[in-house]
Amino acid sequence: MNTGVLNEAILEFPDNRLLIDLCGEFDRNLTDIEARTGVQILRRGNQLAVHGPEDAIKGATEVLQALYQRLEAGREVGKGDIDREFRMEHEPEPDQQLEMFGGGKVEIKTRKKLVEPRTDAQKAYVRSLFENELAFGIGPAGTGKTYIAVAVGVNMLITGAVDKIILCRPAVEAGERLGFLPGTQEEKVDPYMQPLYDALNDFLPGKQLAKMREEKTVEIAPLAFMRGRTLSNAFVVLDEAQNATTMQMKMFLTRLGEGSRMVITGDRTQIDLPRGVPSGLQDAERLLKEVNGISFNYFTGKDVVRHPLVAAIIEAYEQDADG
Template structure:
């Protein structure tokens, strides 16, 4: 039987503006993380908090906030918040035999999530510090792989509730039957699954997809949705139209990060159709909260033998009249 929803109001005591500020974080960022962890909504008015959601989880969130408030003599970092959430989860499990279900992915250590080139390092920094990040450049520069790595790491830390990976390449199949659609779409989305399998394995990928914590789909199926507390990655963005790009960007909701990757030299659109990625670069440069990272051939990372093969073909092509 489902636990009923509940609206719970609490007043943090004793009244202290500094404690309240330390607890809530800049722009109530800590409250947003707590919302994500407990799957509740928290509204604040001064020292009064209104918590809405599942009754049991609302009560746990209220208890957590009241206990954390007393400890907030200093500003609370995300690491402090995460550690306290883990400790509460352990206490809950010991007393009730149940715990708030954690994500089944171990967070990556900071050293394992890094770039091999200066542009890759800057890209990861942009993803960390911006709501929307564009990665533009040639293939094999790590644009998609690093974006999905960051998404997996963010989900593992309970900073988001789900990962959504999309590509526009399957759009032309949208009028087929469901069975025909699955047969056409699956190969076009396979590169996204390949990265997930490499990062967390086949079994965890399958399990998280079944639980809808990871969603892999054509871009078309984001239309009409508002995506809160998610990490969204769009690959092959050079093959969006301006309308599709605008639709994607306006799906971003509360607590959501988005990364858009593409190569403007590999546009596969009908003649005369403008790329949404090209237009986005023109329209959005300088907009607050967005970042652009440009990759070049110097950022290509692959096996040495592959590099030698590419160079050999390039040399052959230059010598052939």
């Protein structure tokens, strides 16, 4: 990077084709970066001139350079990638932290897509899931707690680290009484499990997923179905754990068998248990916080990666609760 006048930075990109991809269709990527930083970006041949306040220029140029490096590595650049670069710290990380990822970027390979954390909390969470046999992911909706856990499970399955994936949820209604549900036992619980199906469909081809479910390599079941089982050589996820009772949580945690990993995800602000029934997630957090080998990972509204309004909604509710 060559610096001209005080509030201008000139970035030169040797590959003009990659520069076109960096700018995006109708320069939409540049427009996104301008809106986030308050700078103005002008294209001059194979150069980009960035104008604005000094701090804003620094942030914009770091993002532009990181995105160009991504294109050089043969990857695409989309809105989510721009969002990730703004959220993540750009300081180089000690090599020992990335040892398990071959000294490269923290990422999760699945059959259908490559999943990359988009916030620093998500990056720490991914590391935790690979490093610990029992991990908790606690925070508001939209922070990727379950999505990332399922992605890691699929990665471990296709690399042979585990033999099966087991995903479960408490079958608790979210503040509504749905009444009697018709159909078979599986059809009755399917509505509760839909978010887990959605995540799996993102990572595995449809036919392969159907075959895995038929062979019980991938299981999706209500929490109550875990009683009496010992889960060995499996990647096990308990989603919406705030709706498990204390006894259910204890039952689930003691299913952990040899060669298995467990992930418990939940949001303490969305407890749907009857009034007076304590949440098993809160009890587990209190009782297990100091146990070696168990990690607790926390997310906030800043880690929401859904629509930007979701983060604003969560923040508004948090402020109201604090007030």
